[in-house]
Amino acid sequence: MKTATSWKDLKEREMGGAGVAVVVDEGGIAKRFSIKFRDESIFALYSPFFVCLASGALDSDTFLHCISLDVHFLKAYARAYELAEDCADDDDDRSAIRNLRKRVVKKLRMQDKLVREWGFALPSESICDNATTKYTDFLLATASGKVEGERVSGKIATPFERTKVAAYTFGAVAPCMRLFAFISSEIQAILDPDDSNHIYKRWIDHYSSEDFEAAALQTEDIVDKLSVSLTGDELEVIEKLYHQAIKLEVEFFAAQPISQPTVVPLSRGHDLTESHLTIFCDFDLTCTAFDSSAILAEIAIITAPKEDLDGYESQLARMSSADLRKTWNVLSTQYTEEFDQCVQSITSSETVDQKFDYGSMRKALEQLADFEKRENAKVVQSGVLMGLNLEDIKLAGQRLILQDGCRRFFQNIVKNENLKTDVHVLSYCWCGDLIRSAFSSGDLNVLNVHSNELAYEKSVTTGEIVKKVESPIEKLQAFNNILKDRSREAKNLTVYIGGSVGDLLCLLEADIGILIGSSSSLRKLGDQFGVKFVPLFSGLVMKQKELAEGNSANWKPLSGILYTVTCWAEIEAFILGL
Known part of the structure; x- marks a missing residue:
């Protein structure tokens, strides 16, 4: 669960304060x-x-x-x-x-x-x-x-x-x-x-x-x-x-x-015609401009009072739109405050020249896993996800605003016949149907979605969440389970693209972890356990130097390095090139 009192607040929070409401003077x-x-x-x-x-x-x-x-x-x-x-x-x-x-x-x-x-x-x-x-x-x-x-x-x-x-x-x-x-x-x-x-x-x-x-x-x-x-x-x-x-x-x-020999584009440097490329990607605020939890809550608030539930009695059916919004705002505020407290408890000690310590990070993130599960239970208990129509969810998914360049990147990956590639979306999102609808056009329905699901009766949500991916630990389990199916490949290269705390373990376990955005909580946790954040272009230049000196340009998991980008164009330019 990642919530906020409004879409603007959520965007500002996750992107390190650079919210969508910021006005940029573009000049002439x-x-x-x-x-x-x-x-x-x-x-x-x-x-x-x-x-x-x-x-x-x-x-x-x-x-x-x-x-x-x-x-x-x-x-x-x-x-x-x-x-x-x-x-x-x-x-x-x-x-x-x-x-x-x-x-x-x-x-x-x-x-x-x-x-x-x-x-x-x-x-x-x-x-x-x-x-x-x-x-x-x-x-x-x-x-x-x-x-x-x-x-x-x-x-x-x-x-x-x-x-x-x-x-x-x-x-x-x-x-x-x-x-x-x-x-x-x-x-x-x-x-x-x-x-x-x-x-x-x-x-x-x-x-x-x-x-x-x-x-x-x-x-x-x-x-x-x-x-x-x-x-x-x-x-x-x-x-x-x-x-x-x-x-x-x-x-x-x-x-x-x-x-x-060059390190870019990745598809050329690693001859991916011979080996397999597996791309993993987070969804909320990595692919999207807004968090899906806020979108689902907004659908419930807007549509529930008008929804004909065919006699299906529920608390939501009797709750006014104003009461629904009030309930959601309380949940959002509580989540934000308690999330900050959880991160603060993990990062309370000083970090001076901290060495990369993956084991301690994983153990610390178990605290966050317990927290996320408690918060999702609160959402179910509140009933705010009860009474959503499946068609409304799919329509919202189709209209979902994706980050600039995200859709183009995946479309170019999918249509490139020379690459042996598959793409997996790993998400805390409560509703896989929302994700699948967002990627339903442009041949992107081939993307594999791993997330939670909403429970339905007659295409109307019951308010229950079918919980599959609730925490960083469960994301990593899904990540590893997918790679087990690839273990027979002679060569396999993994790239994980993410932007939130829940992605940290997967980002580090992948051969190449790419961090998009500037989540302050992720940076805090990374610094606490010795993770180095390197701008992707700078990292590629260093790799090119190593290659010129006769060293291998191979990418390795658990290096403690995450590569940062500001936009999807950097990711596409790195992996596919022009």
Whole structure:
């Protein structure tokens, strides 16, 4: 059971205070687009090229091949800026665009010197590859007014049409500048500042510099200014151009020839065509945006007064909606307070350089197991789950909001015929029907669901819970029982994705445990027993270093390390890649 007085309170609590009601200032349209399409940038960051580069172990020939293609990009930028300057009708805009063009032309002239400053020498000639041509052709077509779905073509006559084309052009340039700034800053953040041996540090310093960031911001500012007078439909065109540009850039980096062994994507590094991948996943607040217990209670509160129970007498049938909500709020408040007390009792001692102690953690979590069972018994006794119609539950499941990227990840896993994969959802959820309904579309009904179930009479709940998975201990039992069926596999790799305290044991028992979100209670318990929380990208870079040094990149259970992510795109980029 995981409850809260409201969906907002629950979200804030489980996600470490970052609730759904938090308002983020997204700024102008360029910034909004960069936030909206951040997933695309993550796929570039997690590409073999950048993981190897961040580790300092990228083959130098691969690096030189990539940066030798800059000349084609720079020439395209220079021409696009020239066309955009001619289209802009404001003197300040033209001046800003002219300065950006001068910057590109200067970099083009000094490219060889700049690369030498990075510690390399460019090859004598650069052969333009298909991925480069796709982007440069797209950019120059946009700068010439040839935009799909637009009627602007031939001679661009009116000032408004000219300004619109300039806006479109910068909509196709800005994401590339932002992508480089994002990737370099992410890599810079994990580098050892005292490490002078990283051969790509100067390249990273260049693109994470204040000067480059200023150029990226100036480009975005021009997008915003040129877009002020555009209609909603025209802004949608810019959004499509922005998205297309960043996709082409990501495809460019994914296409870079990598001959060395890499840890990403996982499906390639472990040759999962030969071995079996078993993915385990929590449901509430790992897959979903809201906790299922709150959703089931809300269904009961909304539908019970109107439900025809065909003469079936129950306390719920006589209870008003207001009384139901009051009962639920009392249960939620009590659960929250007593859960905090339980975690506090487990984590009361100081943790200073605590070594990983799985045995003591498992024993401590038995206290939590007893607590969860008592709380579920209270829910049954209260009667708040009595009188729910199965069809209402299924409809709620179908409309359930999943975390961004979650459904896409599982769909791509399921439809990938080259992978021997099965997926198991392990959940405290009171109702397996709700989970199955949430995954009923897009061929996701093949996901195996292991949870509690609600008891029914004539498709109406009796208020009883058929208890199967109530605690971290029972989740682990379900986890181990599934793996017993896989024991005959020659090779089997397990990944567990979770976000709450109930997932801790399974996360640690899996070959790879991935923690999504920032549950403060899970972090407290982990710290108490010596668990290390490592950002996934940082962990992959370390693994890549080990691989380059001749060590094995094998993943092992009970390492005491959990890999943290902020979104599902990181998980998909790591496991499947582009």
